[in-house]
Amino acid sequence: MTDKFSKIAKRMKSNIIRELLKVTGKPGMISFGGGVPDPETFPRHEMAEISREILENEYRYTLQYASTEGDPILKEEFIALLKRENGIEGLELDNLLITVGSQSALDLVSKIFLDEDSIYFVSKPVYLGAASTFSLRSRQYVYMNLTEDGVDLDELEQSLEEIKTRGDIGKVKFIYVISNFHNPGGVTISLAKRKRLVEIAEKYDVLIVEDDPYGDLRYDGEPIDSIFKIGGKDRVLLLKTFSKILSPGLRLGVVIGNHDVIRKMVMAKQAADLCTPSLTQRLAARYLQRHDIMAQIKPTIALYKEKKDLMLAELEKNFGDMEGFHWTRPDGGLFIWFTLPEGFNTDEMLEMGKSENILFVPGIAFSLDDTCKNSMRLSFCLPPKNDIVEGVRRLKKVIMEYGKERNLL
Amino acid sequence: MTDKFSKIAKRMKSNIIRELLKVTGKPGMISFGGGVPDPETFPRHEMAEISREILENEYRYTLQYASTEGDPILKEEFIALLKRENGIEGLELDNLLITVGSQSALDLVSKIFLDEDSIYFVSKPVYLGAASTFSLRSRQYVYMNLTEDGVDLDELEQSLEEIKTRGDIGKVKFIYVISNFHNPGGVTISLAKRKRLVEIAEKYDVLIVEDDPYGDLRYDGEPIDSIFKIGGKDRVLLLKTFSKILSPGLRLGVVIGNHDVIRKMVMAKQAADLCTPSLTQRLAARYLQRHDIMAQIKPTIALYKEKKDLMLAELEKNFGDMEGFHWTRPDGGLFIWFTLPEGFNTDEMLEMGKSENILFVPGIAFSLDDTCKNSMRLSFCLPPKNDIVEGVRRLKKVIMEYGKERNLL
Numbered sequence: 001m002t003d004k005f006s007k008i009a010k011r012m013k014s015n016i017i018r019e020l021l022k023v024t025g026k027p028g029m030i031s032f033g034g035g036v037p038d039p040e041t042f043p044r045h046e047m048a049e050i051s052r053e054i055l056e057n058e059y060r061y062t063l064q065y066a067s068t069e070g071d072p073i074l075k076e077e078f079i080a081l082l083k084r085e086n087g088i089e090g091l092e093l094d095n096l097l098i099t100v101g102s103q104s105a106l107d108l109v110s111k112i113f114l115d116e117d118s119i120y121f122v123s124k125p126v127y128l129g130a131a132s133t134f135s136l137r138s139r140q141y142v143y144m145n146l147t148e149d150g151v152d153l154d155e156l157e158q159s160l161e162e163i164k165t166r167g168d169i170g171k172v173k174f175i176y177v178i179s180n181f182h183n184p185g186g187v188t189i190s191l192a193k194r195k196r197l198v199e200i201a202e203k204y205d206v207l208i209v210e211d212d213p214y215g216d217l218r219y220d221g222e223p224i225d226s227i228f229k230i231g232g233k234d235r236v237l238l239l240k241t242f243s244k245i246l247s248p249g250l251r252l253g254v255v256i257g258n259h260d261v262i263r264k265m266v267m268a269k270q271a272a273d274l275c276t277p278s279l280t281q282r283l284a285a286r287y288l289q290r291h292d293i294m295a296q297i298k299p300t301i302a303l304y305k306e307k308k309d310l311m312l313a314e315l316e317k318n319f320g321d322m323e324g325f326h327w328t329r330p331d332g333g334l335f336i337w338f339t340l341p342e343g344f345n346t347d348e349m350l351e352m353g354k355s356e357n358i359l360f361v362p363g364i365a366f367s368l369d370d371t372c373k374n375s376m377r378l379s380f381c382l383p384p385k386n387d388i389v390e391g392v393r394r395l396k397k398v399i400m401e402y403g404k405e406r407n408l409l
Numbered sequence: 410m411t412d413k414f415s416k417i418a419k420r421m422k423s424n425i426i427r428e429l430l431k432v433t434g435k436p437g438m439i440s441f442g443g444g445v446p447d448p449e450t451f452p453r454h455e456m457a458e459i460s461r462e463i464l465e466n467e468y469r470y471t472l473q474y475a476s477t478e479g480d481p482i483l484k485e486e487f488i489a490l491l492k493r494e495n496g497i498e499g500l501e502l503d504n505l506l507i508t509v510g511s512q513s514a515l516d517l518v519s520k521i522f523l524d525e526d527s528i529y530f531v532s533k534p535v536y537l538g539a540a541s542t543f544s545l546r547s548r549q550y551v552y553m554n555l556t557e558d559g560v561d562l563d564e565l566e567q568s569l570e571e572i573k574t575r576g577d578i579g580k581v582k583f584i585y586v587i588s589n590f591h592n593p594g595g596v597t598i599s600l601a602k603r604k605r606l607v608e609i610a611e612k613y614d615v616l617i618v619e620d621d622p623y624g625d626l627r628y629d630g631e632p633i634d635s636i637f638k639i640g641g642k643d644r645v646l647l648l649k650t651f652s653k654i655l656s657p658g659l660r661l662g663v664v665i666g667n668h669d670v671i672r673k674m675v676m677a678k679q680a681a682d683l684c685t686p687s688l689t690q691r692l693a694a695r696y697l698q699r700h701d702i703m704a705q706i707k708p709t710i711a712l713y714k715e716k717k718d719l720m721l722a723e724l725e726k727n728f729g730d731m732e733g734f735h736w737t738r739p740d741g742g743l744f745i746w747f748t749l750p751e752g753f754n755t756d757e758m759l760e761m762g763k764s765e766n767i768l769f770v771p772g773i774a775f776s777l778d779d780t781c782k783n784s785m786r787l788s789f790c791l792p793p794k795n796d797i798v799e800g801v802r803r804l805k806k807v808i809m810e811y812g813k814e815r816n817l818l
Binding site (some may be wrong): 001002004005006007008012013014017021022034036039042044045047048049050053055056059060061062063064065066068069101103104107111112113114115118129132133136137173174207230232242244247248249250251258260261264266267268270271274275276277278280338351387394 | 410411414415416417419421422423424426431432443445448451453454456457458460461462465468470471472473474475476477481509510513514516520521522523524527537542545546554582583618643652657658659660667669670672675677678679680681682683684685686687689710715757
C-alpha cells in the first residue's frame with residue numbers, strides 16, 4: 001500500500017532524535033542526545049497518591065471523555081500559575097487549550113494557519129519538532145539566524161520588507177521562536193529583542209508563536225518577561241508544557257492565546273484527537289492545587305545547574321584551546337550547541353560516536369536544508385556527573401580521530 | 410489573527426456531538442446524544458491500584474517520554490488479546506501503533522494517504538470523527554449507502570468501475586468502514602459482504618480501513634470474523650480502541666496493519682504528538698496482564714443489552730404504528746439510527762428537544778453534504794432505564810409537536 005502514500009507522507013523523514021532514543025539504552029552508552037529530563041526529579045510519590053485517589057473518587061471525570069478544550073480545573077490552576085510566576089494577567093478559561101504535549105499544539109498551529117503557500121519564520125538552527133510539522137503544511141519557511149541574545153532581527157525585518165515589496169506579506173502567518181534556552185541553541189532572547197520582535201510583528205501584522213518549554217528551568221541570571229506578556233494575546237500565541245516541570249510521560253501542553261485562535265484550535269483538535277486524556281489532566285490539576293510545583297523543581301534546577309556548569313567546564317578543558325571550536329553558555333534549559341570548524345560533519349561522526357559509546361544529536365537534525373553539519377546538540381540533564389566528564393572525553397576522542405582522518409586538525 | 414487562518418481552518422466546523430456534551434450536564438436533561446460509555450462500568454478500583462503502583466515502581470517509564478511506536482508491553486498484550494478473542498495470528502510488534510484514541514489514528518491515516526485530489530469511500534451516514542479529519546485533507550469522498558447488512562457494495566463496485574474508466578483509479582486510497590454496530594447506523598457488515606468487500610478492494614487495489622471500536626460490545630448473535638482477518642494486513646488497516654472496553658479517559662487507540670504503513674504512521678505521529686502518554690499505556694498494559702478484560706465487560710454487555718432492548722421496545726410502543734417511522738435494531742454497540750418521514754428536520758428539532766430536556770444527535774451530524782436531515786442517532790448506553798422510557802416519551806412529544814406544526818403528520 002506504500003504506493004498510495006500522500007505527497008507529504010513521502011516527504012516525511014524519521015525524527016533523528018526519536019531514533020537516537022532507541023540506542024540510548026545500550027549498556028555502557030553515554031548519551032548527550034535526548035532532551036529528556038531525569039525521571040528521578042519528578043514527584044512520583046505525590047503523583048502516585050493523586051492518581052489512585054482521582055481514579056477512585058473522580059472516576060466519572062478521569063475515566064470519561066474530556067471536553068476538547070481541556071480540564072477546567074487544570075486551566076484555572078495554570079492561569080493562577082502564569083499570574084504568580086510570570087505576571088501574566090487577564091486570562092480566562094477560553095484563552096487556554098490543553099494539548100497532548102506541545103508537539104500536538106505545534107501540529108494544531110500548523111493546521112489552522114498554514115496553507116501550501118504560507119510563509120513562516122523559524123530560527124536557524126530550528127527545533128525540529130516544530131519545523132517538521134510546519135513543513136508538512138508549507139515549505140515556505142524563512143530562516144532567522146540564531147545569535148547569542150536570541151535571533152537576528154535585522155535579518156527578520158529585512159526579509160519581511162522584501163516579502164512586503166514583492167506583495168506577499170499577506171502570506172506571512174507567524175514567526176516561531178523559543179524565547180528561553182533555545183532548543184538546540186541554548187540561547188535566550190534578550191528583553192530588548194523581545195520588545196523589538198513585538199514591534200516588528202505589529203508593523204507587519206504577523207503572529208508570534210512563542211514556544212517556552214524550558215523557561216522555568218533557569219539556573220543563572222534573572223527571568224525575562226515573556227514575549228506574550230509584552231505583546232499581548234492578540235499578537236502572541238504562547239506554548240507551555242508540563243514535560244519539563246512535572247513529567248513528559250503525562251504529555252500535557254498548554255496553549256495560551258486570543259480566544260478566537262484558541263476556539264479554532266479546539267475545532268482542529270476535535271478532528272485531531274478529540275480530547276487530551278482526562279486522567280493525566282486531572283492528575284496535573286490536583287498536583288498544582290496541593291503542591292508548589294516551582295518549589296518542587298528547585299532541587300532539579302540545582303542539579304541541572306551543576307551538570308551544565310560541569311559540561312561547560314569539561315568543554316573548556318578539552319576544547320578551550322582548539323581553533324574554531326565554540327559553544328553556547330546557556331542560563332537554563334537542557335542544551336548546549338557545540339560548533340566545530342568547517343569541514344566537520346557531525347552526522348558522519350555519529351556512527352563513530354556510537355562505537356565509542358557516546359551519543360549526541362548531529363546539527364543536521366535542526367536544519368531544514370541540510371546545513372548546520374559542523375554543529376551538534378549536547379544535553380547535560382540526564383547523564384550522571386562522572387558520565388559527563390567521561391562523555392566529553394569520548395567526544396574529544398571521536399573528534400580528534402575524525403579530524404585527523406579528514407585532515408581538519 | 411483570524412484573517413490568517415488557513416483554508417482548511419476556515420472550513421472547520423465544530424463537532425455537533427462535542428458541543429452537545431456541554432448541555433448534557435443540565436439538570437433534568439435526558440441525553441440520547443453522546444456515544445459515551447457508563448463510567449460505572451469501568452474497573453476503577455483495579456485501575457486506581459495499578460496506576461499508583463506503576464507511578465511508584467515504574468516511574469522511569471511512566472513519567473518519561475515513550476517511544477512513538479507505543480509501549481511494547483501493551484502491544485504484546487494486545488497482540489495476545491487479538492489472537493485469543495478474534496483469532497488474528499501472525500502479528501509482530503511493528504504491526505501495531507498505539508495512538509491517542511482512534512481519532513488520532515484517523516488523523517494519521519488521512520495524513521499518510523490523502524492528497525487534495527485523493528478519493529476515498531465512506532458510508533452514508535458516516536461517522537463524523539472520521540469524515541471530519543479525512544475531509545481536511547481531501548473532499549473527494551464517495552458515498553456508499555448503509556444497508557441492514559452493512560454497506561451497499563454494488564454501489565461501491567459501480568463507483569470504482571466509473572472511476573477506473575475515467576482513469577482516476579490511482580487516486581482512490583481507501584474504503585473506510587465500521588464493521589460492527591456502525592456509528593451512527595447500528596448495523597453490522599455481514600460475513601458475505603466482508604468477503605466481497607475484500608474481493609472488491611483487491612480487484613481495484615484499494616486499502617480497507619476497518620474501524621472497530623464497538624466489536625467487543627456484542628449483545629446478540631455470533632461474532633463475525635473481522636475484515637482484517639479475512640483480507641490480511643497488506644489489504645486492511647484495523648483500528649481498535651480501549652475507549653469502550655476499559656475507559657475513554659485513557660485515550661488509547663491501536664492501529665494494526667502492514668509494517669510499512671505502521672512505520673509511516675509512526676513518522677506522522679512523531680510530528681503530530683511525539684508519543685502517546687506512557688502512564689496511560691502502561692496502565693492498560695498492566696491491566697491486561699492481570700485481569701480478563703473480556704470477563705470484566707460482561708456485566709456491561711448485559712446492562713447495555715437490557716437498555717438497548719428497552720429502547721427498541723419503547724420505540725416500537727411509541728412509533729410502531731406510525732407511517733414512515735423506522736429504526737435499526739443493532740446486535741451491539743451504542744447506537745440506534747432513527748429515521749422519520751421526509752420533511753422532518755432533526756437539526757431544527759434539536760432546540761425543541763433541549764427545551765423538553767431530551768437530547769439526540771441530528772442526522773446532519775453524520776453527513777458531509779447536509780443530508781440525513783430526517784434521521785437522528787439515539788444512544789442507549791448512558792441513561793438509566795427509567796430515563797430511556799421517559800426520554801422516548803419526550804422524543805415523541807417533540808416529534809408530534811414539530812410534525813403538527815409542519816403538517817407532516
